[in-house]
Amino acid sequence: MSNFFIFLILLLGFLITFQIAKASEYVAVLKGEKKAFEQHNRVNGFLMIVFLVGGLIGVYWCNELFRGKILGEAASQHGQEIDKMLYITIAITGVVFVLTQVLLFWFAYKFQHSEKRKAYYFPHDNRLELIWTVVPAIALTVLVGFGLMYWFRITGDAPKDALQVEVTGKQFGWIFRYEGKDGIFGKKFYQNINDGKSNSLGLIWDDPATHDDIVVNQEMYVVVNRPVKLIINSRDVIHDVGLAHFRMKMDAVPGTPTTMWFTPLFTTEEMKKKTNNPDFEYEISCDQMCGRGHYTMKGVVKVVTPEEFILWRAKQKPNYALAFPDKAPDAQPAKDSTKVVASTALANANAMAKVSAKNN
């Protein structure tokens, strides 16, 4: 019923507008076409300047309103460079924006029709053309220069000591693989994928290097201040690893692995304090349309201290152990052995932390 009323009100509003519009034509005929034209012209000319002033105020106000909502400080080194580039671009384009919009609406207002004025015959001027070819070209050279400098830094090779994580997108979730103690990702082949038999990546069990690989779902652990290199795959369609807080993004393409690296600057715990949000998580969003569950394809990045990372890793069972619970020799570890692993791991972690601190 309410739909019907809304429709009725709309129809009524439309009819009224139509009648007024129709009447305005008759009024114009009565008043004289010329007079009506001049009146319309004045109103529209005035609206031009109103739009300009209102628009500029609106732009400012909009910025005040939303500035605080756009994620805050970038949480990776690359992200901070991208933010710098953003500010450089905003500064240059902002000047051009205000200048050209002001000229546009000011000219429209200033040079609106008047009986007294004759339009100025001004077909071309090579000097002016030259100015507005060269000046934008210079401005763009600056932007290209800065842009490419950052671009090559960001897309350059990852540091040798980077933590490697293999990320695989699937409809609709994320799988992460860590190399085991051997420091090698075991071989895999997509035909071997079998979700029922705990082999979601198609690892080739004949390759011993796969036996210690750790495979986890949805949550990726990385270490603060240590570069992390993601090797990105997809199991089915194209996905995209979107890391808004780190300002990073890379497609996951089936059959063509891609890579991306960055250095997280704040642990999840630190971000909880920084954002005053006890539930804060770094979210991984899928940024490339991948089917009906695209908008739910969420992963989480846990940025932790080196100690926490080693502890976490020590607790993970290799995928092999999950696939063959009876075969794996270390499938049923004694309780105290975990502790031993953890404590040696902790020692390693401290050493690592020192190394990465030096590197920075």
Added chain:
Amino acid sequence: MSNEAILHGHSEAGTHDPHHDEHGAHHHKETFITKYVFSQDHKMICKQFIITGMIWAILGGLMSVLFRLQLGYPDSTFPILEEIFGKWAKGGKIQPEFYYALVTMHGTVLVFFVLTGGLSGTFANFLIPLQIGARDMASPFLNMLSYWFFWLASVIILCSLFVQTGPASGGWTVYPPLSALGDANDGSKAGMDLWIIGMAMFVVSSLLGGLNYISTILNMRTKGMSMTRLPLTIWAILFTAILGVLSFPVLLSGLILLLFDRHAGTSFYLSDIFIASTQKALPNEGGSAILFQHLFWFLGHPEVYIIILPAMGLVSEVMSVNSRKPVFGYMAMVGSLFAITILAFLVWAHHMFVTGLNPFLGSVFVLLTLLIAVPSAIKVFNWLTTLWKGNIRFTPAMLFAIGFVSLFISGGLTGIFLGNSTLDIHLHDTLFVIAHFHIVMGVSAFFGMFCGVYHWFPKMYGRYLNNLMGYIHFWVTFIGAYLIFWPMHYEGLAGLPRRYPDYSGWASFNQFGDLNRFISTVAMVVFAVQLMFVFNFFYSIFKGRKVTSQNPWGSTTLEWTAPIRPGHGNWPGEIPEVHRWAYDYGKDGREYIPQTEPVGSSESKH
């Protein structure tokens, strides 16, 4: 074919009646079918294109209203939707599949069927013969076929909306593997086949039209109409047609390979795929999903210029006429159109910075992409200078022209953000992109189109559109467009990914609920006002104020030397001869000098 042969060709077949030429009126019998349906008159084909385009625009706009409803009110239910759409809106909520089908078809319809077919088809057909001084197109028959292939494409795409598994729903860019695998996505079943066939028909239509436009412009200009005397509309249409002819075949080839991958077991785009829904690994190996993106964007990028160049041409012309002064820097305007046309082919990979593209290759595309800003800047400053010291009449057409420039500036500047690969890493596939291209090629191309419709409606139908409704239409659309898309940039800066029907499950992206509601409300108001325009259009065809003078806008170009309602053949008697360029406004103290007037001995030179 010569101009005379076109007019009389099929009725006279060789026997030429000299008397016929003198008054030029056509005596061959016309039935309803040949006049209104299978018409070969460029003016009628133009009307067919614009009306089909309008129907598509309403449908496409309606789709956006529906998905904006979901975005603005993700928690509400609308039982009426379930009544209309059944399982697609179960419980009154738009289902994700439905949402994705809507955004995909909204994009397809608006980009191809409205802003390419509707815009180029309408104004190329209407203006080329009338402004260059020709009786009709070089091949009226191919021109007719061009419309009917467009119609066929429209019907096929329309049918795809009613397929049980839904229309294509992998985004208007139809990236495989998603679009190749029915098991991965319902929309990639029969709907996708219809999409490909429909688009193939569309490409045929666009090629027939484009070749015709090019050959007509190059061969059939009237006496004295040298290329440098052409109005900028014609230049813009010429470059548009060249872009289309060179790039659409590449899309077609890409789509044919996609069709093979779907049905013939080939692996052009497929490799290493395991489908979760069927728990099966596909046999395809060695294909490259990125290959499709190269083929797609090799058309896809020129496509945005195919959309915007005609709008630029229309705006240049209308702006000059209503400022009562020549368009500033005519040769620079032509030169920048040319530069944009060349560069349009060299920038496609800027859509692919984050696909794993070689970073060096990416940097080349950054350079070429930002280079396009130079000819664009030239055009903007030339438009500003055209307004400067003019004597401006704010007709609705002129308002839309000014609005176009404003939107083109705003959208063009955000293009500098996205064309820079460093920023694109963060902004790629976010709402920033949506805001950018809707402003720069969506809304502004619409503004170019409206500008053209308001300006040439009197020539098309011999009546005026209602002015006041035109003013309301402009101001609401203009303000609305900024209200919708300006704040959307902030959502993009916050990283909100595009093609999400609901952000409430995301802690990082759920802070814009109020804004989304606001945008949706404005979108509905703007849509309603477009309906008012459509009403104004059809009402005025029959009941609008009649045009009483041959040249109501005081324009120099040739179309206004034709009768108020030109018949097939456009000019009774001889085609007028041209003696000067198209922009002698305000010269030597005269209001305007028509192109047909010989240059006087005392006239000043420029």
